Amino acid sequence: MSKLSPIRFIINPTSGPRNKVDVAARINLLLDQTKYKPDIVYTTHAGHAPELAREAAEAGYEVVVAVGGDGTMNEVAKGLLHSDTALGILPRGSGNGLARHLQIPLQLDKAILALNNGVKSRIDSGSINGHPFFTTAGIGFDAYISSVFAGNKKRGLQTYVELILKEIRKYKHLPVTVTINGQSISTDCFVMAFANAAQYGNNAYIAPLADIRDGLLDVCLIRQLDFVKALNLSYCMLAKQLANADSAEYFKTTNVEIETEEPMMFHADGEFIGKAKQFEVQTLPLSLHVILPST
Template sequence: MSKRPHIRFIVNPTSGPKSSVDVAARIQQHLDHQKYDHDIVFTTHAGHAPELAREAAEKGCEVVVAVGGDGTVNEVARGLIHTETALGILPKGSGNGLARHLQLPMALDGALQVLNKGHITTIDSGNINGHPFFTTAGIGFDAYISSVFAGNKKRGLQTYVELVMKEVRSYTHLPVKASINGQELDTDCFVMAFANAAQYGNNAYIAPMADIQDGLLDVCLVRKLDFIKALHLSYCMLTKQLANSGSAEYFKTEHVQVQTEEAMMFHADGEYLGKAEAFDVQMLPLSLKVLVP
């Protein structure tokens, strides 16, 4: 590495809506080259970004920037947990949950200016069954929607809401047993979301009170849901009113354990991970450095 701080940009060429924007050209044009050296690398397969991020951190890179959506941000951040290298984000996805929570500009040029200013803070991260997450993880319906959404060619909030309205009619809530702060819950579960940040993405707020630096998960439990309640819940999420809606219950905790009678789907940062009958969810306080406005 040279004497100037080095930034590595990790680009997911398949992330987000199709765009004619030349990311490399924008970086060349708007990055402060008096302040930083940089390189740009492209992912070629799932799981490639953590390797590229970890490699950069080991070489002493000051900042590694995820250029893509929530999946790319998750992969890059995974490679940077508990290192001195900070995560930067150039939002290029359909949801951009962490970028929105951190109040980063959605425009590429504005996000590059955040990098130029170089303001670094430290945030919490979470872990569900060994899988790191930085915005939300969850079991139940939101994980099911993640699995369906992943196979859909259309992206964006409208597509997500349409899928929710279509699938909510046939999805069956399941019984779970959860241990939260020493309290044992034996309950039906439509969704149990574990929030580090306030929103899933697209300004859909599942836990509007969540603080990404308090070392605590905001656990959101929705026990049962029919179509009419789903409409109301969706509206409340988009207006930050879910906590006051009566549709969800909230708990703050460092650690959650959940047992299910049959395997339930789960996700981390919107990426569908499969099914399990036991879930261990915990916080890693102040474990990731990030660039913020």
Template sequence: MSSRPHIRFIINPTSGPKNRVDVPARIEDLLDRKKFKYDVVFTKHAGHAPNLAREAADKGCEIVVAVGGDGTVNEVARGLVYSETALGILPRGSGNGLARHLKIPMGLDGALKVLNEGHVSTIDSGSINGNAFFTTAGIGFDAYISSVFAGNKKRGLQTYVELVMKEVLNYKHLPVKASINDHSFDTDCYVMAFANAAQYGNNAYIAPMADIQDGHLDVCLVRKLDLIKALHLSYCMLTKQLANADSAEYFKTNHVKVETDEPMMFHADGEFMGKASEFDVQMNPLSLKVVVPK
């Protein structure tokens, strides 16, 4: 008789709503321990989760579960790319972009049920200047908002929306040179989003046609933005529609290069990465195993 598969839960203790649930207790109560054995570890600082995930994969863990928001999911997934260990998600953040795309329940009990079913699929991942992402990366305004949001003591959707509304017409587009599908062109850039999954999080769909298993990036380029275009683009994102060409342009590719005259901010899965003047964005097809609903 084979031994039970091992699951490691990596918990970010700072993630989650104020009315905190005792997550280890819910795992103990709801995980099917006739099927699985498990352990629980806590992150101690930013950048700790990839090491904890990689350690578990090296020891032969079948599943490593990220318990936290998009940043925690990104860190755990980074430690599992190209391994035989599957990523599981217990969403505890405000955006939960990858969990939503994969249709993992937002509630703890429902997400644990998905783990008990143990259905594994394989998805693409991407990288921007060597930084892995699994939902979206981008340069320009969305990266700027990520940098401001990271330094804000208040979290959550309301804070994010307030920041966007405050800054959206103050941020200025910049000239860039982009190379997409071996075609180079000069353009203004308010934001250039690189989508592996369809949404940023919170059901805000930047690329509703994105397929997380097709080996391609869906690139959304917004050249310039005024109030009318901003309202139209916001409406399209919230209603899962493609914006028209006046507001945004879309490209499908597996490799993008961008050069800028002055450094621009960039993000990976909503986490601010810094500034650069050159960007290399690539796809890694079918590089991450994930536990998803049947």
């Protein structure tokens, strides 16, 4: 009899829809236990998931599965960076940006079944001021919305859109100096997004040409945003198209350095990190193993 591969499921008990299902019971029912030996653990506090993931990687687990939203995915993936242990995802959040990019089923039972015959691959990750990210990071308005969203009791896409519509007219662009591809640019900045994957989540494509394995970040710079530009940008994000040149500018690069006159908010994978006046953003090529659905 072949040896079973150890697989750890790290469940964020606060993630997921209101009509809760017993995730552990579904795992035990649907996971191929002639192949995997499951170990199910629960996070109890912020920063717990990286510890649990790192512990499993050091113990030689083949796969560690993040069960939750993009925040849980980010924390689990951080604990697996540069290891031989692969990240699996059971998406239970509102955005599920990396799961969507990797074409992992969003329905729980289908996502569990996809693990049974999953294929191991590698993807890039990124880093903003030392904080890893796997879909997108950013400074400016999207980080501001992340900070407001984090303190909101209501979750989901509708809440996110309502916040954007409420806050967009209040937020002012700020001057920045950007060094990218050997060129220094002094400009206004409403949003600067750094995309490893193509979308934020919810199929909102900030960088539709982003390739998660090309060793590059796709940078989207929005200098200023008025109502007409906002409409164009929103349509293009939902239509998976590049925005018009007068609405956004795009760059491909391995690293970006930014200086600001005032502290600016920043986020990693939609999780608000804090404020800074200097930013260093870089790509970490093929730094994370992931489990993809077999085709």
